[in-house]
Amino acid sequence: DYAIITPATWRALRACPLFANLDDKMLEIIASMGKRKLIQPGQQIIKAGDRSNCMYLVCTGVVSCMVGDHEVKKLSSGQSFGDVAVYCDHIYKLHQEHSSFLGDADALDKILTRTADIFGVEVCHLMELSVKDMTSLFPRSPRLVYNVVQVGEAQLDEAVANNSDQARAAKRIISRLHPLVAASFMRGVPSDLTARILDSVTINRRTARVSETLVVAGNTGDSVFLVMSGLFSCRVNGREVRQFAPWQMFGEVSLCASFPELVYQCLPEGTSYSRLTEAVASCIVRTADIVCLEEGEIIEIPAAQISDTFSLSQQVFANIFEKAQERFLEAIAYGSLDAKTALRMLKKPRAESPTRCFEYTAGNPPPPPQGRLLNSRRVQRRQEAQARALAEELARMRVQEQEAQAEAEAGAGRPPPPP
Numbered sequence: 001d002y003a004i005i006t007p008a009t010w011r012a013l014r015a016c017p018l019f020a021n022l023d024d025k026m027l028e029i030i031a032s033m034g035k036r037k038l039i040q041p042g043q044q045i046i047k048a049g050d051r052s053n054c055m056y057l058v059c060t061g062v063v064s065c066m067v068g069d070h071e072v073k074k075l076s077s078g079q080s081f082g083d084v085a086v087y088c089d090h091i092y093k094l095h096q097e098h099s100s101f102l103g104d105a106d107a108l109d110k111i112l113t114r115t116a117d118i119f120g121v122e123v124c125h126l127m128e129l130s131v132k133d134m135t136s137l138f139p140r141s142p143r144l145v146y147n148v149v150q151v152g153e154a155q156l157d158e159a160v161a162n163n164s165d166q167a168r169a170a171k172r173i174i175s176r177l178h179p180l181v182a183a184s185f186m187r188g189v190p191s192d193l194t195a196r197i198l199d200s201v202t203i204n205r206r207t208a209r210v211s212e213t214l215v216v217a218g219n220t221g222d223s224v225f226l227v228m229s230g231l232f233s234c235r236v237n238g239r240e241v242r243q244f245a246p247w248q249m250f251g252e253v254s255l256c257a258s259f260p261e262l263v264y265q266c267l268p269e270g271t272s273y274s275r276l277t278e279a280v281a282s283c284i285v286r287t288a289d290i291v292c293l294e295e296g297e298i299i300e301i302p303a304a305q306i307s308d309t310f311s312l313s314q315q316v317f318a319n320i321f322e323k324a325q326e327r328f329l330e331a332i333a334y335g336s337l338d339a340k341t342a343l344r345m346l347k348k349p350r351a352e353s354p355t356r357c358f359e360y361t362a363g364n365p366p367p368p369p370q371g372r373l374l375n376s377r378r379v380q381r382r383q384e385a386q387a388r389a390l391a392e393e394l395a396r397m398r399v400q401e402q403e404a405q406a407e408a409e410a411g412a413g414r415p416p417p418p419p
Helices: 007-015 024-033 083-097 105-111 131-136 142-161 165-175 191-200 252-257 260-266 273-284 303-312 314-333 337-346 377-411
Strands: 035-039 044-046 054-060 063-067 070-075 117-120 124-130 205-208 213-215 224-227 231-236 239-244 289-294 296-301
Touching: 007 024, 007 054, 007 124, 024 124, 024 131, 054 083, 054 131, 083 131, 083 142, 083 165, 124 131, 142 165, 142 231, 142 239, 191 303, 224 252, 231 296, 252 260, 252 273, 252 314, 260 314, 303 314
Parallel strands: none
Antiparallel strands: 035 124, 044 117, 054 124, 063 070, 063 117, 205 296, 213 289, 224 296, 231 239, 231 289
16 A cells, blocks of 8 residues: 555655655655555564565664674664665666676676665565665655665665675675766677777876865856766756756756857758857857755766766767756756857757767768867867857856836835945
8 A cells, every 4th residue: 555644654764764854745756656655573574585576664663773693783763774776776787888887797696685684673665666666766866866865875885885796796896886887978889899988087086075166157167067976956047046966966057058060960951060169159158057965975077087988989078968958948947048049049859869860880980070079279268269269258248137127126216235
C-alpha cells in the first residue's frame, strides 16, 4: 500500500538527513511515492548480497543493522537505510555505456548489492522508496542530489570501516569514474575514442568555499564548470533560478558561444550564419551569478583546453550544446536580456536533435570545418569586442530603467532610491 502521510511520517521526513533542507512541496511528493511497510520484531527487511532497487525510511520503531554476526547500529524514526542504492544508480547507468572505465561486470554487481542484513527490533512502520522514483526527482531537486551523494558516500565509508567487501568494490569503481564521463560529455561517443579524448584533457580540481562567487553576471568568459561535489546557486538579477549539484555543469552557454561554427552545424539548414554569429557573441557575457552554497569540488575547463576534444568528436560538443539550449530558456524566463536576444535570433524549428546531427559513419563522414579554427586570436579579439559592446549596452539600458523608475516615484511624491 502507498504510504499514508501521517504526523509521524512528516516528522520522519523532516528529520531524515537524506531529505534535509527540502521544502514541504518536495517532501509531499516524496511521501506520495512511498509504500507503507509494517515490520514485526525479528522480521528480515534486507538481506546482504541481494540486488538493491529501493531504500527505506523508518517512520516509527527500531531496526537493527547486522554485518555478519556483528550488530553495527540501530536505526529509529527519521533515519534511512539502503540509500547507497540511490547513490550508485547513476554510476550503474554510466557503466552500461562506458564499462571500460568502471571495472568488470562482477565489480558492477557489487556496487548494487546490499552490504548488510536489516531486521526489525520492534514493530516498525517503514516507507519504501524505489530507486527509480528517487532518481526521477533529481532534475527537479539538485538539493536532493547533494543529500544523496553526501549520505551515500558516508554509508559506503561506514561499510568499508566494517570490512564490507562490496563497499570496497563500490569505492574502487567510483574512484575510477572520469569527471567528463560523469557529466555525460561522452554520451554517444565510442569507447575507444572516449579513451583518446580523456587522455587529451587535463583535469584541475579546486575547492569552492561557502559564499564564494565563482561566476559574476556581466563578466566575459568561455569556461565550463563541472560540479564534482557541493551545491551551487545560480542567480539572475539577485534571484535564485536554480541550483547545481554533483554530476551537473554550468557555464556551457558561454563555452558554446566560443564555437559559433559548431553551433551552426547543430542547427537546421537555412540558419543565417551572420545572424548566428551576432547572437552567440552576446553569450560570451555571463548571464548569472554562481555562488557556492555547500563547500565542494569543481573543475573549470576553458574553451581553449577542450577545443581539441571537439576536433576528435563533435558529439562531445553536441552533448554540451544540448544542455546550453536549456539554459537559454531558463535565462529568458528570468529576464536575462542578452540570452533573450540570442535565442530570438537562433529560434527556428529544428529538423533533428543535436545528437542526431552527429551520428556519422564511415560512409557518412562529418563535414569539414567551415573557415579557420574558432579559438584563433583574431576571432577571440572580435568576440571580446562584441562582448564589451553588449555589456555597455546592457549597462545603459539598466541606467535608463533606473532613471525611469526614479521619475515615476518622484511623480508619486516618493524620494528616489539611492544610486
